[in-house]
Amino acid sequence: EVQVVQSGGGSAQPGGSLTLSCAASGFGDGSACMGWFHQRPGKGRRGVAGMNNEGDVVYEDDVMGRFTLSKSDVPNTLYLPIHNMRPEDTAMYYCAAADWCRYNRLARSTYQYWGQGTQVTVSS
Numbered sequence: 001e002v003q004v005v006q007s008g009g010g011s012a013q014p015g016g017s018l019t020l021s022c023a024a025s026g027f028g029d030g031s032a033c034m035g036w037f038h039q040r041p042g043k044g045r046r047g048v049a050g051m052n053n054e055g056d057v058v059y060e061d062d063v064m065g066r067f068t069l070s071k072s073d074v075p076n077t078l079y080l081p082i083h084n085m086r087p088e089d090t091a092m093y094y095c096a097a098a099d100w101c102r103y104n105r106l107a108r109s110t111y112q113y114w115g116q117g118t119q120v121t122v123s124s
Contacts, residue, residue: 002026002113006095008080009118016122017083022095022115024076031055032076033101035111036069038091038120045094049080050105058105062088085122092117 008020024032035050048060049069057069066084071077076097082089096111103110 002097004095004097004113004115006093006115006118009093009120011121011123012085013124014085014087014122016085017081018085018120019082020080020093020095020118020120022078022080022097023074024095024097024113027076027097027099029075030099033098033105033110034076034078035096035105036067036078036080037094037096037108038089039094040088040091045108047104047106047108050101050110051078052101052105060106082120087122089120089122091120093120 004024006022012018031053037045037047039045048063049067051057068081070079094117095115097113098111
């Protein structure tokens with residue numbers, strides 16, 4: 001059974017930093033395709049960063065240079081440090097996983113398994 005478990009998040013001031021973590025299990029010995037999405041109030045869920053099975057990463061334009069997706073030594077565990085935070089980063093953040101990246105790594109349709117979501121709030 002595949003499980004996707006998130007941790008981290010919370011509140012930060014503009015210009016501050018937070019780190020989100022995600023651990024996906026149930027993929028055996030293989031590397032999963034994994035990504036992060038955010039969902040702002042009243043908006044749809046949008047991909048912000050995605051990593052394919054080989055470890056190659058893509059970012060949504062608005063987060064380039066501020067979000068850094070990295071792998072842990074533990075298989076299928078990712079970290080997402082968020083720097084220079086902006087009020088528009090306020091959203092629910094979801095980690096997602098799939099056996100492989102069948103489509104665009106920032107597309108919802110790529111992923112079959114989702115984490116529980118974590119709130120990130122940026123305000124002064």
